[in-house]
Amino acid sequence: MPHPLLYLHQDPPGPIPGDHKLRCCISHDPDLSPKIREACRVAREAGYDYLWIDSCCIDKTSSSELSESINSMWQWYGLAKVCYAFLADVPPGEDPRAEGSAFPSSRWFTRGWTLQELIAPSTLIFLSNDWNVVGTKATLSYIIEEITGISVTALVHATSLDGFSVAQRLSWAARRETTRKEDRAYSLLGIFNINMPTLYGEGERAFRRLLEEIVRRIPDQSIFAWGDIYADLERDQDLGDSLKNAGKLTCIWGNVMGTSLESLFDSKPSDFTDSGTINAISHNDVLNQLKLSEKLPDQEYTFTPHGIRTTLPVLQLSRCLPQHILEQSSSYGLLSRWYLALLGCEHIDYPGALLGRACYIAPSNAGVEYLHYGCVNIEPSPTRGTQWPHLFPLSPAIIKRCRDDIQLKTVYVSHPKRNTIQRGTTLWEAHETINMLLEEATRNALLTQGYTTELRRPDEDRPSAHWLMLFHDDHTIAVESRHILEDAGWRLKIEAYVKMSQHAYDAAEEIEADPSCVRWMDRTGSLPWSLVLNMKEVVFTLATWKLTVKLGLKWAAPSHYFLLIEIVEEMLEATPAVLLEWEAKEERQIFRVDSKADVQDIEAEESGVGVLDADDNVLPGMPTQTPP
Numbered sequence: 001m002p003h004p005l006l007y008l009h010q011d012p013p014g015p016i017p018g019d020h021k022l023r024c025c026i027s028h029d030p031d032l033s034p035k036i037r038e039a040c041r042v043a044r045e046a047g048y049d050y051l052w053i054d055s056c057c058i059d060k061t062s063s064s065e066l067s068e069s070i071n072s073m074w075q076w077y078g079l080a081k082v083c084y085a086f087l088a089d090v091p092p093g094e095d096p097r098a099e100g101s102a103f104p105s106s107r108w109f110t111r112g113w114t115l116q117e118l119i120a121p122s123t124l125i126f127l128s129n130d131w132n133v134v135g136t137k138a139t140l141s142y143i144i145e146e147i148t149g150i151s152v153t154a155l156v157h158a159t160s161l162d163g164f165s166v167a168q169r170l171s172w173a174a175r176r177e178t179t180r181k182e183d184r185a186y187s188l189l190g191i192f193n194i195n196m197p198t199l200y201g202e203g204e205r206a207f208r209r210l211l212e213e214i215v216r217r218i219p220d221q222s223i224f225a226w227g228d229i230y231a232d233l234e235r236d237q238d239l240g241d242s243l244k245n246a247g248k249l250t251c252i253w254g255n256v257m258g259t260s261l262e263s264l265f266d267s268k269p270s271d272f273t274d275s276g277t278i279n280a281i282s283h284n285d286v287l288n289q290l291k292l293s294e295k296l297p298d299q300e301y302t303f304t305p306h307g308i309r310t311t312l313p314v315l316q317l318s319r320c321l322p323q324h325i326l327e328q329s330s331s332y333g334l335l336s337r338w339y340l341a342l343l344g345c346e347h348i349d350y351p352g353a354l355l356g357r358a359c360y361i362a363p364s365n366a367g368v369e370y371l372h373y374g375c376v377n378i379e380p381s382p383t384r385g386t387q388w389p390h391l392f393p394l395s396p397a398i399i400k401r402c403r404d405d406i407q408l409k410t411v412y413v414s415h416p417k418r419n420t421i422q423r424g425t426t427l428w429e430a431h432e433t434i435n436m437l438l439e440e441a442t443r444n445a446l447l448t449q450g451y452t453t454e455l456r457r458p459d460e461d462r463p464s465a466h467w468l469m470l471f472h473d474d475h476t477i478a479v480e481s482r483h484i485l486e487d488a489g490w491r492l493k494i495e496a497y498v499k500m501s502q503h504a505y506d507a508a509e510e511i512e513a514d515p516s517c518v519r520w521m522d523r524t525g526s527l528p529w530s531l532v533l534n535m536k537e538v539v540f541t542l543a544t545w546k547l548t549v550k551l552g553l554k555w556a557a558p559s560h561y562f563l564l565i566e567i568v569e570e571m572l573e574a575t576p577a578v579l580l581e582w583e584a585k586e587e588r589q590i591f592r593v594d595s596k597a598d599v600q601d602i603e604a605e606e607s608g609v610g611v612l613d614a615d616d617n618v619l620p621g622m623p624t625q626t627p628p
Contacts, residue, residue: 035086038131042084052076054113067198074190077120085117085126092128096135097143103134104147112178112187118144119154119161120190148172149276161191165345166214167222167275174273182206184269192218204268208416211265212308219299220280222345224264225355226271227375230392231385235350238397239320243378250377251317251331251338252388253360253532263413264359264373265308277348278355286344289354289399294408299344306368307412314339315356317376319405320398330535330550334445334566337361340392341371342406350393358390361411363445371411427528429558430489436466436481437562446470449567451477468563475502477549479565491523498538498549513538518551531555535564546570 036053043051058069077083087106090096096103103126108114118124124137137144141152150172153159161169169191178184185206186198194213199206214223233242243249253262281289287296290313302309317338318326331338340356347355360372373390381387399406438455446453456467464484470477477500484493496518500511518536522529535552552564 039084039086042127042131046082048081052080063198063200070186070198071189071195074116074120074193077117077190078122080121080123082123082125083117083121085114085124086129086131087126087134088129090126090128090134092130092132096126096140103140104143109147110176112173112176112184115173115176115187116190118148119150122157161193165222165278165280166192166218166220167225167272167278167280167345170223170226170269170272171274171276171278173269174275175270185210205416207267207269208265211267212303215299215301215308219283220345221299221343222275222278222280224341224343224357224373225278225345225391226267226275227373227390228274228386228388229347229355230376230378230382230389231349232382233393236352236395236397238395238401239392240322240398240401243325244322246325246378246380246382248328248330248379249321249325250329250379251335251358251360251374252377253372253374262372263307264357264371265413265416266373278345279348281344281346281354283344286342286354289352289396290342290406291403292406292408296408304412307370307414309410309412311408311410312371313342313406314359314361314409315342315394315402315406316340317358319402320356320392320394330537331360331566334363335568337363338374339409340394342394347391347393350395353393353395354399356392356394358392361409362441363448365444365448369409369411370414372414426558427531427555428524430524431485431492431559432489433559434464434483434485434492434494435560436468437556437560438468439562442563442565446565446567451567455563466563468565470565470567473503475500475547477567479549479551479563481563487523492521492529494520494533494553496551498551500540500547500549502542511540511542513540513549520553529555532564533561535566541572544572546572 036056039053040051054069054073059065085108087103087108089108090102090106094101094103118137121137126134126136126140128134134140138156141155144150144155145152151159151164154161154164170188173184173188173191176184176187178187180200181203182198182200188210189195192210192214194210194217196209196213202209211223214220230239230242233239283296283298290296292313296313297311300310316336317340318329318335320340321329326335329335337360339359339361341359343355343357345355346353358374358376360374362370362372364370375388375390378387378389436455438453443453450472451470454469454471456469458465462482464482466481468479468481470479477498479496479498481494481496483495485491486493497516498513498518499516500513502511515538518538520533520536522533531554533553535550538549538551540547540549546569548568548570550564550566550568554562554564556562
C-alpha cells in the first residue's frame with residue numbers, strides 16, 4: 001500500500017498547550033481547516049487512501065512523540081510515494097521561471113523545516129495557492145538550485161548527501177528561519193543522518209549539540225571553515241607575497257567586535273552563509289600535502305571535563321608574514337600565540353590550498369591549551385574580499401616554505417559558557433564607578449614571561465585610580481589607570497600612565513616610554529558599552545632591547561572592566577654606537593652607586609659605626625665568625 005505524504009506550509013513549532021484530538025470522520029468536522037480539507041481532496045483525487053500532515057498528525061503535547069517525530073521525519077519524507085508542498089504565497093497560472101514570478105521569493109524556501117522536505121522525497125509536487133500544480137522538484141530543479149544554493153544532483157538524488165561537505169550542507173540552512181531557536185538544529189538531523197533527543201528550552205545550545213554529534217560521526221573539518229575568507233591572492237600564490245603591500249595586521253578574538261575568547265563550536269547557522277564553496281579533503285590527501293616528519297593522527301575528538309580534545313597541525317601566523325608587517329602588527333593576547341590551524345578542506349577558487357583558520361591558543365602552565373577562533377584586520381583594506389578574514393588559503397608554495405614550522409598541537413575546545421541572562425540589558429546601564437579586574441588567564445600568561453602581578457585598589461587620596469605592578473627579575477613596570485565619569489555615568493574616559501624602572505646594582509633607573517600615556521573613551525545610550533576597548537601600545541627602548549606594553553580593556557559587568565595586558569620583548573641590533581652609549585650608561589650607574597657608598601661611609605664614620613670594606617666578611621651589627 002502506498003504511503004503518501006503531504007506537507008502543508010506549517011512548521012512543527014515545538015510543544016504547544018491544549019488538547020489535540022482527532023475526530024472519527026474528519027471530513028465532516030465543521031471546524032476543519034480549509035487547508036486540511038483541500039489537502040485531503042488533492043490526495044484523494046490522486047488515488048491515495050492515507051495522508052500525513054505534520055500540523056495535525058503529531059501530538060505536540062507529548063514531548064516523547066514530538067521528539068520521535070522530529071527524528072523520523074527525514075525517513076517519512078523519503079519513503080513517501082509523493083510529497084506535496086502548498087505555497088500559499090504563489091498565485092496560480094504564472095511561469096515559475098519567468099522574471100517577477102512569485103515562486104523564487106516564496107516564504108517556503110526560507111523556512112528551516114522545509115529544507116529536508118525539499119531534499120528527502122523522491123517526488124515533490126509544488127501547489128499554488130489555489131491548489132493547482134506549479135511543477136515538480138525534478139522539472140524545476142535548476143531554478144530551485146538558484147534559489148537555495150543546493151546542487152541539482154543533491155535535489156534529484158544523483159549524488160548522496162555524504163558527497164557534500166559538512167560546510168556545504170550547513171550553508172543550505174544558513175539563511176533559513178524557524179519559530180523556535182532549537183529547531184534550527186533539529187530541522188537538520190536528517191541532512192546529517194543523525195538522531196539526538198530534542199530539548200526545547202536549551203535555545204542556541206541545540207546547534208552546538210548538533211555540531212558535536214557531527215564531529216563524532218563525520219570526519220570532515222569543513223565544519224570549522226565558516227566565516228570570511230581572504231581572497232586578495234592569486235591561485236597558488238604564497239600568502240606572504242600577497243600581503244607584501246599590507247601595512248598592518250591586527251589579530252582579534254572572535255569576530256570583528258573582538259568581544260571575547262570563543263570556541264570553534266560557538267558558530268551559528270548564519271555563519272555558514274558563504275560556506276557553500278568549501279570542499280572537504282580526505283585525510284590521506286592532507287597527509288600528502290603536508291608531508292610532515294611527524295605522523296598526523298586521524299581526526300578524533302575526545303570529550304573531557306576540560307572540553308573537547310583534539311590534535312591539529314598549526315602554523316604560527318608570524319611565520320607566514322613579511323617582516324615589515326610583523327613590526328607593525330598587534331594582537332589581542334600574545335602575537336606568538338596566534339596560529340593558522342590547517343584544516344582538511346579547500347575553497348573551490350583555490351584548489352589544492354588547505355584552509356588555515358586564524359586562532360589563538362592561550363598559554364597554560366597545566367598543559368591544557370584552549371583553542372579560540374579569531375579574525376585578522378588587514379590595513380589598508382585588500383583590493384578584493386573582506387578586510388576581516390577568518391580563513392586563509394595556504395598554497396603548496398607556502399606549505400613547502402613553512403613545512404619545518406608546522407607543529408602538531410593537542411588543544412582543547414571549551415565547553416559552552418554559562419549564559420549570563422542579564423548581560424544584554426546591563427550593557428546599557430550607566431557606570432557608578434570603575435573597578436579594574438585582572439583575569440586569571442592574564443596573570444598566568446604574564447607569569448610564564450616571568451612577571452608577578454599586584455593590582456592595587458583606589459585609596460582615599462586617589463579614589464579614581466588603580467595601580468598594576470608587574471615585577472620582573474631586572475625591572476618593574478607600573479601602570480596607573482585613572483577614570484573619569486561624565487554625564488551621570490553615561491560617558492567614560494580612562495587614562496593609563498606606564499612607567500618602567502630597571503634595577504641596576506642597588507639603584508633603580510626610570511626609563512622613558514613613548515608614549516607614556518594611552519587613553520580610551522566610550523559612552524552608552526543609543527548603543528551599548530563596547531565589550532572591548534582596543535589594545536594600545538607603550539614602548540620602552542633600551543640600548544640592546546625594546547619592550548612593548550600592550551594595554552586594553554574588556555567589559556566585565558556594570559562598573560567593572562578587565563585589564564588586558566601583554567608584554568613583548570624584542571632584541572635590537574648592537575651597533576658600535578649603541579654599545580658605547582651602553583658602556584657610558586653603565587659607568588654613570590657605577591658612579592652613582594660609588595657616590596652613594598661614599599656618603600654612607602662618611603655617615604658611618606661620623607656616627608662611630610665601623611665601615612665595611614669590600615673584603616670584610618661580616619656586616620655591621622652581625623656577630624664575628626672565626627674561620628675554622
